[in-house]
Amino acid sequence: MNYDVAVIGSGAAGSVMAYELARRGLSVIVLERGRREDPVTFEHNELKMAPRVYKRGGLQTTRDNDTVILQGETVGGSTVINNAIWLRPDLDKVLPAWKEQGAEIDRERLIVAFEELEKNLHVSPIAPEIVNKGTDVFLKGCSELGIPGRILNHNRDECIACGWCNYGCRYNRKTSMLVTYIPWAESKGAVVVDRCREVRLLLNGTSVNGVEYVRDGRKEKVNIDAVVVSAGAVGSSEVLLKSGITAGGNTGNRFHILGGVLVTAETEEECNGYDGVGLTAIAGVDDDLVVETFFSPPGAFAIGLGGWFGTHIDRMKRYNRFAQAGVMTATDPRGVIRLNKKNNVVIDIQFTKPEIERLKKGIRILSNIYFAGGALSVYPATFRYFEFTHRGDIDEILGRIKRPDDLLLGSAHPQGGNIMCEDPSRGVVDHSFCVHGYENLYVADASIFPGNISTNCQAMVMGIAHTAAEFVAS
Ligand SMILES: Cc1cc2nc3c(=O)[nH]c(=O)nc-3n(C[C@H](O)[C@H](O)[C@H](O)COP(=O)(O)OP(=O)(O)OC[C@H]3O[C@@H](n4cnc5c(N)ncnc54)[C@H](O)[C@@H]3O)c2cc1C
Ligand code: SF4
Numbered sequence: 350m351n352y353d354v355a356v357i358g359s360g361a362a363g364s365v366m367a368y369e370l371a372r373r374g375l376s377v378i379v380l381e382r383g384r385r386e387d388p389v390t391f392e393h394n395e396l397k398m399a400p401r402v403y404k405r406g407g408l409q410t411t412r413d414n415d416t417v418i419l420q421g422e423t424v425g426g427s428t429v430i431n432n433a434i435w436l437r438p439d440l441d442k443v444l445p446a447w448k449e450q451g452a453e454i455d456r457e458r459l460i461v462a463f464e465e466l467e468k469n470l471h472v473s474p475i476a477p478e479i480v481n482k483g484t485d486v487f488l489k490g491c492s493e494l495g496i497p498g499r500i501l502n503h504n505r506d507e508c509i510a511c512g513w514c515n516y517g518c519r520y521n522r523k524t525s526m527l528v529t530y531i532p533w534a535e536s537k538g539a540v541v542v543d544r545c546r547e548v549r550l551l552l553n554g555t556s557v558n559g560v561e562y563v564r565d566g567r568k569e570k571v572n573i574d575a576v577v578v579s580a581g582a583v584g585s586s587e588v589l590l591k592s593g594i595t596a597g598g599n600t601g602n603r604f605h606i607l608g609g610v611l612v613t614a615e616t617e618e619e620c621n622g623y624d625g626v627g628l629t630a631i632a633g634v635d636d637d638l639v640v641e642t643f644f645s646p647p648g649a650f651a652i653g654l655g656g657w658f659g660t661h662i663d664r665m666k667r668y669n670r671f672a673q674a675g676v677m678t679a680t681d682p683r684g685v686i687r688l689n690k691k692n693n694v695v696i697d698i699q700f701t702k703p704e705i706e707r708l709k710k711g712i713r714i715l716s717n718i719y720f721a722g723g724a725l726s727v728y729p730a731t732f733r734y735f736e737f738t739h740r741g742d743i744d745e746i747l748g749r750i751k752r753p754d755d756l757l758l759g760s761a762h763p764q765g766g767n768i769m770c771e772d773p774s775r776g777v778v779d780h781s782f783c784v785h786g787y788e789n790l791y792v793a794d795a796s797i798f799p800g801n802i803s804t805n806c807q808a809m810v811m812g813i814a815h816t817a818a819e820f821v822a823s
Contacts, residue, residue: 350571352378352540354821355560357548357588358580359383359541360426361807362794362814364526364534365466366577369818371537378540378571379531380562382580383423385543388528391519395648398516402430409583411696416608417759418696420581423517424543425527427581430515431761431807432628433523434641435472435502437463438802438809450799452769453780454816462815463808470504470524479510481625483672486616487642488630490722496714497633501641503626510625515645545569550576550592556788575789577782577821579814582763585796586686587694589767589777589784596767596777596785603768604684604698605801608760609677609708611643611653611730614719619669623647632718638711639677639803640718653730653757660734672719676711677762678704679801686766696763700753708756709747716743730757762806764798781820793817 354370356363359381371377384401392398400406404422411418421427444456466472480500491498508522521528531541544564551559557576562569578585586601594600627644634640644650647668654671656664684698700708716727720740727737732755735746750756770776773785778797784790793814795806802809 350378352376352571352573354575354577355380355571355573356577356579357560358426358578358584358794359424359526359531360421360579360581360794361428361526361810363579364425364530365811365814366579366793366818366821367539368530368534368537369815370822371534371539373822375822376538377534378542379534380545380548380560381424381541381543382545382548383421383543385424385541386429386517386527388517388519388521391517393511393513393516393646395516395646402517409696411698413699415699415753415758416606418583418606418763419759419761420583420763424541425525425531427761428525428807429517429527431525432514433503433505434628434805435467435470435504435808436804438804443800443802446800447769450768451771451775452799453771454813458816458819459812462812466808466811466815470529471506472502472504475500475503475626475629479508479626480629481512481622481627481644482620483616483622483644484629484642486614486620486672486722486724487632487674487718490718490720491632493721494718496718498630500630501628508626512623512625512627512644513646514627515649548588550588550594550790552592555786557790575791575821577791577793577817579794581794582766582796583686583694583696585792585794586766590688591692594784594790597773599768599775599777601686601766603682603799604686604696604766605680605682605764606684606698606760607639607677607679607762607764607801607803607806608758609675610712610756610758611673611675612712612715612719613654613728613730614672614722614724615667615726615728616670616672616723617725620672621669622671622673623668634711634714637678637707638714640674640711640715642672642674644673655728655730655757656734664728672724674715676708676715678707678711679803680704682765682768682800684765700758705750705753705756709750713743713747731755732757764795764801764806767792767796768799769797770799782817783820791817791821
């Protein structure tokens with residue numbers, strides 16, 4: 350099998366990359382570890398869907414098990430299970446900060462990419478009629494406290510507001526890669542191969558001349574002129590490390606996450622938060638915090654609710670009286686992705702004390718928002734049973750939260766690990782997304798982010814892939 354380019358991974362980055370290369374006339378093969386799903390078979394059943402579409406069934410965690418790192422593993426990657434929120438990062442902050450780290454990305458090119466992607470993916474403001482009613486409590490609280498709160502943009506088209514986005518959209522209303530860029534790439538001649546295990550790059554000096562993988566128990570090989578690794582943060586470092594590409598010891602280094610904790614508010618009236626789109630609105634609080642509404646089907650909701658045994662059951666019985674939101678903060682790029690003795694991936698990062706303090710500040714702000722919006726009680730997602738019944742409780746209870754494992758932490762926005770830096774002693778890829786020391790090996794996805802973008806990542810990831818495709822093609 351001979352192709353111009355092999356793209357490893359078919360998520361936000363890999364799909365856009367495959368289409369952009371195929372439409373320029375290159376022959377492209379996409380090698381994806383996950384299975385290709387037919388959206389018609391997606392079920393409203395968390396226990397059945399999580400193992401089908403999530404990496405490690407949704408149980409991927411950091412080395413100390415303190416933080417769950419959520420990622421998709423299916424054709425279309427995390428876009429199949431994401432909340433379809435479309436947020437351009439603040440380029441005036443992100444790009445100068447990246448430049449200081451030695452990573453230069455053309456702002457104008459990115460903006461052209463965003464405009465094209467937004468048109469293709471039907472990006473628009475979320476319509477009020479599909480927003481879940483818990484959002485009203487959040488926005489009312491914001492307005493009472495003078496905090497700017499607003500409804501977000503999303504990439505959905507004629508959404509029927511079933512609220513099951515995190516398990517795949519069976520109605521094809523979310524414009525995920527599975528139903529957009531993947532079929533569009535195929536229409537331009539790209540070949541997409543799912544269930545590729547043990548993907549390994551075959552090296553010949555400073556170039557890669559093939560990719561080997563196992564499918565249905567058989568070893569396969571493709572010959573290629575170039576490879577783009579777009580297996581996501583964590584995944585792309587894994588592919589490089591397992592192929593022996595250490596980039597002077599930089600591969601896997603400077604990993605970081607945007608993550609945090611959920612906060613649930615109990616309301617007097619039934620607000621049926623499950624009925625409608627879950628992630629809908631954002632509050633403009635401090636620069637170092639992201640506060641967004643959220644809601645999920647009962648299984649995932651139960652995990653984030655907090656409380657144990659009888660208390661937990663009693664709380665869950667009031668599922669239709671809850672509003673929920675999340676507080677996220679960015680970690681510094683100090684994490685490491687590495688392989689252990691059994692050649693398995695280890696994600697080594699922990700929230701530091703100052704980062705935990707930032708999250709506590711966010712919990713305080715969010716709890717005040719909910720009380721101002723009329724909530725009766727507020728439950729932060731903590732290991733021990735905590736409940737704020739009025740504003741006066743908040744500081745005393747937050748004082749008892751000291752360590753990362755006092756909170757139920759999670760991240761759906763892992764970044765870094767193969768960072769862009771012109772200096773080969775500090776980074777993995779140069780400004781053209783080419784791995785230092787190799788002629789035809791590229792990385793394009795969230796793993797190249799040298800610093801945290803402090804925003805939901807999909808827009809930036811797709812913009813980066815769109816930009817990188819021009820370098821790869823040329
Ligand atoms: C639950 C959830 C909700 C989210 N909600 C939002 C949101 O509303 N808005 C937003 O902006 N962002 C959201 N995100 C984040 C966003 O989806 C990701 O930032 C984005 O998809 C990352 O793109 P990527 O291409 O880097 O990785 P991914 O989209 O994760 O794709 C990587 C692909 O590579 C494959 N892969 C990994 N390893 C290998 C290997 N060894 N061989 C072959 N293939 C491999 C994976 O199976 C996967 O398909 C969410 C994420 C999650 C998990
Ligand atoms: S809420 Fe809309 S986009 Fe999400 S799964 Fe339901 S129909 Fe699809």
